[in-house]
Amino acid sequence: MSSSVKGMRDLLGDELRWFQRIEEAVHRVFGAHGYREIRTPILEYTEVFKRSVGDSSDIVNKEMYEFLDKGNRSVTMRPENTAGVVRAMVDHKLLVNNDPQLFYYMGPMFRYERMQAGRYRQFWQIGAESFGVASPESEAESLVMLFDFLQGLGLKSLSLSLNSVGTPESRPAFNAAFRAFFDARANHFCEDCHRRIETNPMRILDCKNPGCQAALEGHPTIVEFLDEASKAHHTRLKELLTALDIPFTENPRLVRGLDYYTRTAFEVLSSDLGAQSALLGGGRYDGLVKMLGGPDTAAFGWAIGLDRLAMVLKQLQGDAPFDPPALLIPLGEKASAEAIRLAREWWGKGLSIQLETRGCPLKKALQSANRTGVKLALILGEGELEKGTVAVKHLDTGEQEEWSLEETALNLGGKGTRS
RNA sequence: GCGGCUGUAGCUCAGUUGGUUAGAGUGCUGGAUUGUGAUUCCAGAUGUCGUGGGUUCAAGUCCCAUCAGCCGCCCCA
Structure with a gap:
């Protein structure tokens, strides 16, 4: 009976009230950390996403709302916002003098996908990005902000899953070792993994196939093949998080689905979300700014699914507080x-x-x-x-x-x- | 992109092996004398049976297609 576009819904009532409550906390908490809001267009030239998210990713391959405008240019409704924010940084030349630039955003994203619990074609994300700082301290600061934000909303038991995915320089060493490991038991891996070993070997680590997960037992980890600087970076971040009382578990098989991550990668999952357990994810992406035509700039960021966050809060706390006139x-x-x-x-x-x-x-x-x-x-x-x-x-x-x-x-x- | 389930009143649903005029609860509307809701009592209205085809003397019921929703896979937020 619904006549709205598939996967796109009206927000009202209690769900909207949770959205508003979350949004209010975003402005308050992120603002207090010195992050400034940025609102980028919902439509970008398709190239922006293809170059940043990565041609091989599923997002670019099959999930983009992509079409030709009247000037025959290919445009895409943003499937995520890091690419757009980076594009804006480059356009406004905010990164030329190496000052740290801290931004947060909030808004609808679009992915053409099959619908499921907690997954929509128009969904909302909240994200924070920091540019121009390569230190583990900047990551710790960003994660503190994230945790203070979530805990302020009443989410107490969150598990942060942490890994380092290395750098383009350190990855060949891992890939070589992993390839040797893979070849020794290749027949235990699924078809997809045989494809991945050619395109993006790391992604085999988070294959959902139980057989593949079993075959991965004793696999070489990315962390042990890190260059010295990346290894020190990773160790330092863990020390900082421990000192800050931010609980995390190291997950050597955590790899993100977007191609631009370097070094730190992390996720927070929630058991209250059905199969769509990812509540948020992020990491470092030091190469992306340059890839999009800006100066070589370090960057770190993450994004939370607002719809999923609201869903978790509702499950934990019921209706959003409401004081009618x-x-x-x-x-x-x-x-x-x-x-x-x-x-x-x-x-x-x-x-x-x-x-x-x-x-x-x-x-x-x-x-x-x-x-x-x-x-x-x-x-x-x-x-x-x-x-x-x-x-x-x-x-x-x-x-x-x-x-x-x-x-x-x-x-x-x-x-x-x-x- | 792939698989499973579902679609009947505003909402939650019932509807027999196909059989006459499609039902319940809740909600809705009006009333139980003036300016008092929610509770109680009385009366009433409600439907393209998701949509389009097909089989049949006859389809809410069977078949096909299509759309939408839920759940899962892939992937992600």
Whole structure:
């Protein structure tokens, strides 16, 4: 019966309330860390993604919303936002003098995929990217921000899965060793892995096939073939995380699906997401800026699935807290004129007031109020008008009392509400 | 891209081996005298049976196609 485009949904009600709550925390926490927001276009030239995400990745191969515009240029609705942010850094020449540049973003991404629990064709991501700093300290800082953000939302037991995927320089050594390991037991690996050994051997490590996982027992790890600098980097990051009380587990088989990562790679999974267990992922991508035409710049970043985060929070905490405005119900012509004036005065003081403007009988007004979740009805009739009061009905308990106008402003004051 | 399940009132669903006018609960609308909801009582309305074909005297029920949703694979957020 749905008539929205497949995989794209309307956000409203409780789900939207969780989104808003998360977004508010993003601005507050990330802003406090000195990250600034960036909003890049939803549409980029297809080339931007092909060059950054990688031609061999599934995203580019089969998941992009890609089409020709009227000028016959190939454009793509962003499947992720790191590429767009890097493109913006390059365009605005923000990286020319090597100052650190810290940015965060939030917004819809698009991937043409088969739908499933926690997976949509239009989904939202929150991400943070830091440019111009190569140190493990910058990664620790970014991860602290991430964990403070998530813990602030009430997620306590998170497991960070950590690995180093090395550098383009260190990878040949690993690939050679891994190839020898693979060839010695090649018949135990699946068809896909035989393809991967030619295109991207690392990706065999996270093949989901149980047979392949078993065959990987005792495999050479990327970490043991790291160059000295990368090895020191990896060790230092682990020391920092330990000192900062950020729990992590080393996962030598963790490899990310995007081609641009170097050195640090990580993921956080959640058991509350069904098969779509990845809540967030990220890592270092020191080569990407140069690849997109900018100066050789170190970079580190990650992205969280907002839809999935909201889903986890709902599972853990139920409905998002909601404080609906009080409903002001005037009775009669005289009262309804006064109600608008009075509400305006209260709005000016920052109160949250919804006006019943239908001029309907009180019974009907209360029925609607009850249905729409109003908690407090302020009834303004002839009698109240003369006395300068309102009849205040608490819809959850049924109790009713009478407040002066001053009392009302005082009692409702400062309560921030949103739908 | 591949596989499994599902689609009947706003919502949750029932509907026999095909058989006459398609049902329940909830919700909705109106009423139980004036300015009091949610609870109670009375009355009422509700449907392209996802869509399009086919088989049949007869299809919500069987067949095919298609669309959508859920779940899984791949991959990811």
